[in-house]
Amino acid sequence: LLSKYSKAWTKAFQGLHSVSGIIDNNLYEAFNSSIVDSWKYNYGPLMKKKFDDTKKEGVDWKRKSGIEPVLPPIEKKMPGRPKKNKRKAKNEPKKVNYGQLNRAGLIMRCRKCGGEGHNRKSCFQANTTGS
Numbered sequence: 001l002l003s004k005y006s007k008a009w010t011k012a013f014q015g016l017h018s019v020s021g022i023i024d025n026n027l028y029e030a031f032n033s034s035i036v037d038s039w040k041y042n043y044g045p046l047m048k049k050k051f052d053d054t055k056k057e058g059v060d061w062k063r064k065s066g067i068e069p070v071l072p073p074i075e076k077k078m079p080g081r082p083k084k085n086k087r088k089a090k091n092e093p094k095k096v097n098y099g100q101l102n103r104a105g106l107i108m109r110c111r112k113c114g115g116e117g118h119n120r121k122s123c124f125q126a127n128t129t130g131s
Helices: 033-065
Strands: none
Touching: none
16 A cells, blocks of 8 residues: 555545544544655664564574474375274273263163163063053
8 A cells, every 4th residue: 555645545545444443532533634654754764673673683593503403204195095994993992971981781670660771762671550
């Protein structure tokens, strides 16, 4: 926006969503050419100087150490189709959600007859309704 004509960019390049901005102290800040000009001549050179100084310090720091930077290892594409998940061994425990217990090794009991290996729905004994 600074490269555009500063007296006309406020109306031409702002949409309906950004006509004005609200600052913390509830004042509306309207961007106009006087604000842009004051920033360009007062704060612009200061910010550029600060940026250039930090850039020079960073370059000097790298030269002073004399140590070459360590590069990451080269990534090689492995042959074959990538696996979606790790293949688990048969003796590895299965993933259980938090708060739930694993039911492996439990014996299923029938509520109707008390027998093992089946449930109430598949109970093979005759319905005994006694009263």
